[in-house]
Amino acid sequence: MSRPRVFASGAVAAALALPVLVPHPFVLSLATQAVIWALLASSWDLLSGYTGQISFGHAGFFALGAYTAAALSKHLALSPWLGLGLGAAVAALVGLGTGFPALRLRGHYLALVTLALAELIRLVAQNWLPVTGGPFGIYDFGSFTGLPAAGIARARVIYLVVAAIAAAGIGLMLYLCHATRAGRGFRAVREDEVLAESLGIDTTRYKLLAFGVSSGLAGLAGGLYAYYIQLVSPTVASAATTSLVIGMAVFGGLGTIWGPALGALLLFGINEGLRFVGVVYNLVAVGLVIMVFVIFLPRGLAGLRGRGGGRILRRDAAPTGAGGAAR
Amino acid sequence: MESLVEFLIQGVVLGGLYALFAVGLTLIFGVLNVINVAHGEFFAVGGYVLFAAVVLLHVPAPLGVAGAGVGAFLLGLAVYPLLIAPLNRRLGRRPAGSLYLVLTLGLSTFMQSSLLAIGGGDYRQVPPLVRGILEIGPTGVSYQRVLVLGVATLLLGALFAFLRWHRQGLAVRAVSQNPEAAQAMGIHLARIFSLTLALGVGLAGVGGALMAPLFNVYPAVGFPLTIKAFAITILGGMGNLAGALLASLMIGVAESLVVIVVPSQWQNGVAFLVMIAVLLFRPQGLLGRRAAR
Numbered sequence: 001m002s003r004p005r006v007f008a009s010g011a012v013a014a015a016l017a018l019p020v021l022v023p024h025p026f027v028l029s030l031a032t033q034a035v036i037w038a039l040l041a042s043s044w045d046l047l048s049g050y051t052g053q054i055s056f057g058h059a060g061f062f063a064l065g066a067y068t069a070a071a072l073s074k075h076l077a078l079s080p081w082l083g084l085g086l087g088a089a090v091a092a093l094v095g096l097g098t099g100f101p102a103l104r105l106r107g108h109y110l111a112l113v114t115l116a117l118a119e120l121i122r123l124v125a126q127n128w129l130p131v132t133g134g135p136f137g138i139y140d141f142g143s144f145t146g147l148p149a150a151g152i153a154r155a156r157v158i159y160l161v162v163a164a165i166a167a168a169g170i171g172l173m174l175y176l177c178h179a180t181r182a183g184r185g186f187r188a189v190r191e192d193e194v195l196a197e198s199l200g201i202d203t204t205r206y207k208l209l210a211f212g213v214s215s216g217l218a219g220l221a222g223g224l225y226a227y228y229i230q231l232v233s234p235t236v237a238s239a240a241t242t243s244l245v246i247g248m249a250v251f252g253g254l255g256t257i258w259g260p261a262l263g264a265l266l267l268f269g270i271n272e273g274l275r276f277v278g279v280v281y282n283l284v285a286v287g288l289v290i291m292v293f294v295i296f297l298p299r300g301l302a303g304l305r306g307r308g309g310g311r312i313l314r315r316d317a318a319p320t321g322a323g324g325a326a327r
Numbered sequence: 328m329e330s331l332v333e334f335l336i337q338g339v340v341l342g343g344l345y346a347l348f349a350v351g352l353t354l355i356f357g358v359l360n361v362i363n364v365a366h367g368e369f370f371a372v373g374g375y376v377l378f379a380a381v382v383l384l385h386v387p388a389p390l391g392v393a394g395a396g397v398g399a400f401l402l403g404l405a406v407y408p409l410l411i412a413p414l415n416r417r418l419g420r421r422p423a424g425s426l427y428l429v430l431t432l433g434l435s436t437f438m439q440s441s442l443l444a445i446g447g448g449d450y451r452q453v454p455p456l457v458r459g460i461l462e463i464g465p466t467g468v469s470y471q472r473v474l475v476l477g478v479a480t481l482l483l484g485a486l487f488a489f490l491r492w493h494r495q496g497l498a499v500r501a502v503s504q505n506p507e508a509a510q511a512m513g514i515h516l517a518r519i520f521s522l523t524l525a526l527g528v529g530l531a532g533v534g535g536a537l538m539a540p541l542f543n544v545y546p547a548v549g550f551p552l553t554i555k556a557f558a559i560t561i562l563g564g565m566g567n568l569a570g571a572l573l574a575s576l577m578i579g580v581a582e583s584l585v586v587i588v589v590p591s592q593w594q595n596g597v598a599f600l601v602m603i604a605v606l607l608f609r610p611q612g613l614l615g616r617r618a619a620r
Binding site for chain 1: 362410413414417425426428429430432433434435436437438439440441443444550551554557558561565590592593595596598599600602603606607610
């Protein structure tokens, strides 16, 4: 590890530990939800920003993880820790299942198919009453076990556990992208798939890897959400969730993994802050953030790093979101 | 048997609405290469304009419907110069890829939540624009639905005639075939792009007004329709207007008839399953020209 990287890791760990010092349940609750969104936003970025396979269905993978975890704990009294893993596994499998047909699709088509997939998942959640509880969702399925029983101590430990799991997931993606061949494979798929193939890069493998890891971690985020909020309803699978996630990623900076995580923490904070102004204005703000950043700041907050005045770094071409424009 | 005829009629009416919506979406995609994720929000705007006109201001219904179309059209005129042109300017010659999708998704969220902020989250009820039931043999269909189908047919006919014969319509078609060549012939690209977008979302606005008495009006009323219209445009072949028309009717009828075999709450799944199947087995769509990749 280079020295700036050690420094950055230390700073992140310190920042993550900060909310523990504030003995207020509201702060801890906000912080816990924010890190869950950070994991979800960076998982979207791995597939869509970094590998260029635009997914409009991450709400679906998120909901799959949440529903699998909740349903297993509710109906089979499964331990939440197993539920988390199984939720992630189911989401990863469905993600891989989407990845196969998606090998034939690019750009627009992939986005539309994943949007339809999420809508189908929402439809199943709403109508498969015996398992999903229908429109009311699943509740009363318990929370994390083996932690302090109640009070601020429990909130603190839960925050630390959730933050550690989310950080591990984000760390795994950063490792994949920066320290393994897969990272270069992902970037090659994003920049020019045909060229990458002609150079002997196994684009199929890298796309499937991106799909599996991304949807699996989105499912993990869903499981964390389910056990933390203790209610899963069909609205988690709605397009509004996907929109929020994409807004966070665009805000933070596409194709950096850490940018969307940062964007999620900030946007979630702004979002909750705006609740005091008026409940409806937070999504107005999300919509504005998406539009302004796509048009003017495609590299998001991450692109502002190092240079003042909002200049966009051009060390490599700003990601256009999908290497394979419909050609 | 009677119920079969009834379902069939309902399906055709639904198909007419889908066509009004999907043909606009397809036109925009064909000319600007933009998939307008915010299309349904213009449908919602149409519904709100009608609600404001008929229920709050007591304006005659036909004026309300026309106002809904004009309102959506005017909003649509602003989309190209304010959102798409600046993005194109920044990108220069680089491909936009899916950035248009993300951009219009932002617009969709913005419009939907703005409607929520202005109009509140309540379901707004609008009385039928026309009352009564048209008797067809043993069954009947409400005049409201007949009106939907009639206006949809009229407007789509007008649109096709416009594209076929009018000077500006020819320009729209020229731009959709080859923007550079069209520009070289003296066609003002930016004007055609703005006009096409406004026409497309204007149709959605009229659709929203016509359906308001049947669907009620609320901020998210249009979004499910957008996703369904994606399925329809893919079934018909991306950018293919006649295909979109045909696919709209097919999906409308299929959705109405499927209720005979499966519970009605699964009805909305039909379009999505069709979409996934089409993309896997015939990605160019029913009337598509070249293979989609």
